[in-house]
Amino acid sequence: MSPDTLKAWDQHHVWHPFTPMSEYADGDEAVVVERGEGVRLQDVDGNWYYDGVSSVWLNVHGHNVPALNEAITEQLGKVAHSTLLGQGNVPATRLAKRLADASPDGGLQHVFYSDSGATAVEIALKTAIQFWANHGREEKRQVMGFTHNYHGDTLGAMTVAPDETFHWPFLHLLPERPRAPYPYAYRCPFDTDTASGCRDAALEETGRLLDEHADRLAALIVEPVEGAGGMIPAPEGFLAGLRALCDEHDVLLIVDEVATGFGRTGPLFACDSEGVTPDLMCLGKGLTGGYLPVAATLATGDVYDAFLGERDNALYHGHSYTGNQLGCAVALRSLDLLEDLLPTLPDKIALIEERLAPLAEHPFVGDVRQRGFMCGLELVADRDTKARFPWKAQPGYAVSEAARDHGLLLRPIGSTVIFMPPLASTEEELHAMLDRLEAAFDDARPALRTLAEDALAGTVA
Numbered sequence: 001m002s003p004d005t006l007k008a009w010d011q012h013h014v015w016h017p018f019t020p021m022s023e024y025a026d027g028d029e030a031v032v033v034e035r036g037e038g039v040r041l042q043d044v045d046g047n048w049y050y051d052g053v054s055s056v057w058l059n060v061h062g063h064n065v066p067a068l069n070e071a072i073t074e075q076l077g078k079v080a081h082s083t084l085l086g087q088g089n090v091p092a093t094r095l096a097k098r099l100a101d102a103s104p105d106g107g108l109q110h111v112f113y114s115d116s117g118a119t120a121v122e123i124a125l126k127t128a129i130q131f132w133a134n135h136g137r138e139e140k141r142q143v144m145g146f147t148h149n150y151h152g153d154t155l156g157a158m159t160v161a162p163d164e165t166f167h168w169p170f171l172h173l174l175p176e177r178p179r180a181p182y183p184y185a186y187r188c189p190f191d192t193d194t195a196s197g198c199r200d201a202a203l204e205e206t207g208r209l210l211d212e213h214a215d216r217l218a219a220l221i222v223e224p225v226e227g228a229g230g231m232i233p234a235p236e237g238f239l240a241g242l243r244a245l246c247d248e249h250d251v252l253l254i255v256d257e258v259a260t261g262f263g264r265t266g267p268l269f270a271c272d273s274e275g276v277t278p279d280l281m282c283l284g285k286g287l288t289g290g291y292l293p294v295a296a297t298l299a300t301g302d303v304y305d306a307f308l309g310e311r312d313n314a315l316y317h318g319h320s321y322t323g324n325q326l327g328c329a330v331a332l333r334s335l336d337l338l339e340d341l342l343p344t345l346p347d348k349i350a351l352i353e354e355r356l357a358p359l360a361e362h363p364f365v366g367d368v369r370q371r372g373f374m375c376g377l378e379l380v381a382d383r384d385t386k387a388r389f390p391w392k393a394q395p396g397y398a399v400s401e402a403a404r405d406h407g408l409l410l411r412p413i414g415s416t417v418i419f420m421p422p423l424a425s426t427e428e429e430l431h432a433m434l435d436r437l438e439a440a441f442d443d444a445r446p447a448l449r450t451l452a453e454d455a456l457a458g459t460v461a
């Protein structure tokens with residue numbers, strides 16, 4: 001099949017996620033990936049690109065990794081999939097034990113599998129609500145989320161993170177409920193200049209909301225780093241503060257580590273860096289090293305025990321591919337590789353920080369944010385006033401399109417350019433990616449200048 005035919009079929013037949021298809025179908029030629037090798041991907045035209053966002057936050061060890069490939073083929077020679085409804089399988093059992101032991105302080109010993117981050121979140125939400133129902137507290141049936149956090153695109157996940165831009169046709173399905181303020185230090189909603197001041201004010205307001213609504217709240221759900229909301233790390237101490245508030249108010253704490261889990265922030269889980277054990281923890285993305293769709297919701301003994309006893313107490317929830325053997329086998333091998341990889345991360349994180357620092361001087365960069373391998377560079381129309389680009393201007397694409405010309409694949413979110421390389425990238429590969437990122441920011445200056453002028457003149461809505 002010719003590359004041109006494949007690209008034409010891709011643009012016509014594949015309905016891409018989170019993609020305005022008229023622009024995609026009419027736009028520049030798409031990248032249609034044919035193979036991967038290490039931290040690079042090759043398209044059907046033979047061009048090689050660095051995977052600068054880990055294939056949208058999944059990839060840990062690179063692509064086409066012999067040890068991971070082997071884990072899948074070994075398992076394939078035994079069985080690809082059998083149900084987890086009322087029976088077990090070997091890789092899912094071994095992986096559950098491994099996750100339970102690796103969970104923060106070993107405190108989450110029970111593992112409910114699913115197949116995407118959103119389903120891991122749905123399960124956490126339903127578990128939290130039924131936890132209280134099983135205790136005879138049916139009035140505690142709401143879950144409070146944080147402003148601009150993102151938990152996936154299924155209905156329950158949208159309910160705790162409604163977004164007017166993305167969810168406008170569905171807002172009538174999303175009941176009104178309180179939302180707590182996320183400590184976005186660069187644009188702190190409170191009158192303070194410091195990240196710690198912003199954290200404390202956000203905690204205080206969250207406490208006030210809990211005082212008011214705890215009687216109706218089953219749980220609070222939070223991202224340790226606000227990912228899709230613009231790659232915004234919560235200042236250190238925020239998770240620990242939430243843990244204390246939830247304990248005080250008899251509300252479960254759900255930490256969504258779908259993006260942050262498996263070393264992405266440095267330690268295995270973001271919760272580890274604050275010594276926090278949530279009641280429920282959602283995992284996905286990097287769980288299989290970015291190879292196969294396996295997700296998991298981990299629960300404490302207290303939560304799990306509430307589902308024992310009467311038949312009606314059980315959690316009647318499941319998905320066809322729950323506990324898929326191929327996925328669990330590759331997840332186990334990925335965790336083996338992570339043991340050697342984790343100690344190498346601090347040096348690489350420092351390298352990224354050092355290389356990103358000069359970009360803070362770029363005329364259209366307002367804020368450079370980083371937690372581990374999760375980096376976001378927020379573009380602004382005016383650095384002095386922090387004036388935003390309008391949503392429709394999509395300035396991040398000026399940078400990502402330039403990056404593609406330099407052989408680096410990025411996927412921006414609105415005004416934020418995301419850089420999130422695979423954790424296994426060598427220092428040399430990180431330098432190569434950061435050279436390309438820097439070049440892309442340089443090349444994008446004229447386009448950003450035009451967009452900024454339009455934004456400041458109010459000609460883009």
Ligand SMILES: Cc1ncc(COP(=O)(O)O)c(C=O)c1O
Nearest residue numbers: 116117118150151152227258259
């Ligand atoms: C924090 C967080 N939770 C949930 C999800 C949803 O995961 P999935 O796309 O696998 O459904 C994402 C995806 O980006 C995420 O970043």
